[in-house]
Amino acid sequence: MLNTLSIPSDGPAAPLLIVHGLYGSGRNWGVIGKRLSDRGPVAAVDLRNHGDSFWSDSHSYEDMADDLAKVIEAHDAPMDVVGHSMGGKAAMTLAITRPDLVHRLIVADIAPVTYTHSQLQFIEAMRAVDLTRIEKRSDASAQLAAHVEDPTLQAFFTQSLDLRNKRWKLNLDTLAAQMENVLGFPDLSDTFEAPTLFLSGGQSDYVTPDHRPKIRELFPKARFVKIPNAGHWLHAEKPREFEASVRAFLDQAQ
Template sequence: MPQLSYKTFGEGEPLIILHGLFGSLDNWITLAKKFADNYKVYIVDQRNHGLSFHDDAWDYDLMAEDLCEFMSTEQLDKAHLIGHSMGGKTVMNFAVKYPEKVDKLIVADIGPKYYPVHHTTIIKALYSIDVNALSSRNEADEQMQKLISEFGVRQFLLKNLQRDGDSFRWKMNLDVIAKNIEEVGKALNQNATYAQPTLFIRGGKSDYIQDGDFNTIHSIFPKSKIETIAGAGHWLHAEKPAEFFQLVTEFLANE
């Protein structure tokens, strides 16, 4: 199987970070460098994202196996794991399947429940851009504005645009993501359990983890605690990096 694209920073106990849907390891470089003061940090592109391999098959079972293979290749018996959104679902699935390979688990703004598809506008906006005819990123941004008004969201998505000679192309595998978008919302097996320390961090302005989800979280992750970063939305690590860093650092430092 092809190796996942990754970067490392620092030395010490291994800490692996997985990005969310439409993201890449680049989203985590700033925080990875901060964590690298105390850990050997691996930021990884999941399949069909960033510079990792493209494949027609794409679901959480496969992404958990990709992570297992990655750890084996890097000769890591055990690691701390951080996953945001889709990456959070990946690390949850991985922890349930391979608890012996996980030191501490951190899940950023996603729960183990089912989420209905809510990325239709984003996918439509991405397809509205004719990458073969683009002359600049600004042109792509202008085209996307018709469907996505939030500047920050457009900038996040346009990080996937890569210059390829005289034209542009998407780094991510947009066709496979669009075709299998239902997979992203799939719930964890509700009978699953992971009995080791787990930290869920939610954004105070995000609706991904609601108070009504706490019972489900605690039933699958009995040693979990749930923290809220006030004023942060779904991209809480980008919006409130200092608060996110502090919560994770304290959790990892506690025996």
Template sequence: MRGARRVVGASMLRWARAWKLPHGGLGPPGSSFSRVHFMPSSGGGRVGAQPRPLPLSYKLLDGEEALPAVIFLHGLLGSKTNFNSIAKALAQKTGRRVLTVDARNHGDSPHSQDMSYEAMSQDLQGLLPQLGLVPCVLIGHSMGGKTAMLLALQRPELVERLIAVDISPVETTSSSNFETYMAAMRAIDIPDEVPRSRARKLADEQLSSVVQDMTVRQFLLTNLVEVDGRFRWRVNLDALAQHLDKILAFPLQQESYPGPTLFLLGGNSQFVHPSHHPEIMRLFPRAQMQTVPNAGHWVHADRPQDFIAAIQSFLV
């Protein structure tokens, strides 16, 4: 039986859109709420300096070491737990090692004022070889997809094949309402020492005036954690809001990635536009496109079985 190794953080809340949160609580029985780690800003402000990698939180499911491992990178305001059920299913179906990772300023990973894709790529360039997981199959959703693309372009020898989920290597203009979401999260006011169920209800009520979609609110609420009797967001909202323009952009690249690449798109999403295709093909000449019907931007949550099937087909 495959075991699971984990570093830094305990398992956190599941993403409500794919798996329902238990009634009346923030997490399953026995779930824990982790302290947030803070790190000095990477790079030291020197022009041209490489960002300093941070010790990311991750969960690794064991599998055959002879097969390339599968790495999942979540999107903005997400965490490694977004892929819990999918990672387990894929490990069972393929026999591969599967790694889920919290990006800097997310989940149980350290906080930093540097939120560039170069920094996020450096974090993985430090982690993946250390774990003996290269070359790997890199799967990234949205912000995680841009990190995955940049890593493949910078260090193609580390990436056996690449899957970008509902995102392009260009500036994201369909944006999303992430700026609105973060402003609403920052405005939340929860009294100290209230029970978890009450804290979540209060946060949901306060978010609802701005975020009408209940499933989006439940997704945002997976970031609400208890620290010393007070409820706070585990994501670094200040750094994310300050650098949102960088997160929506993509660093200009000259070299292409020669490996097999799949752009897996949600049929109901507008994040990847036909006008992006020339840049996709310039940077990823072996790219193929696949659309998952009846899925929005969060393809893996809307159609998890179709998402797994698409990955399995691409791995063959």
């Protein structure tokens, strides 16, 4: 079972499951999850090979969707599901293969397509950190700066540091070996017929007009919203706007 951060609530809305992206964890979503818990219960998972969840040699979207299905079945199924980037692909796979478990779906800045860019440079940057010299997260950020210019990304990666044991809470070897799977998307023939929101950053190029035919093929009730002045990490760059968009969709979509 995936490690899960659960935020209880007396709110009447359906429970919400939050699924992080590559190199992330459920704790990245703690603030947004807490704010959205006024509606109803919220759960934020650590996907396999991330955070405090188990490590595996496999990192396919079918396997990740199965992991998420077990979480939902252990809670009060079905759930609304929010997934960002890699987590969005896992959530889409879940929604199409197990629509009985997903009430409504929000996909944050990703499309059901194969991408050509690689994320391996970040794995190499993390591997280059001398963990024996790390006493606090800022020590790791200083080393990451030699390979990762963006301070926001430096801080993001260091959230996956286990300072006490001087290790990454990321299975870097499997994630590197499975990068082709991460960049791809399963060949799925079924559809998800419930309301779906594709929420993108206005400055991101992860979801383009060219992707819309494929999105509508798999998600006939897809809606599209962009958050101005936000990039791929839209929930971190514009958390209040992200929260407002999620809240508006869930409060209105039936």
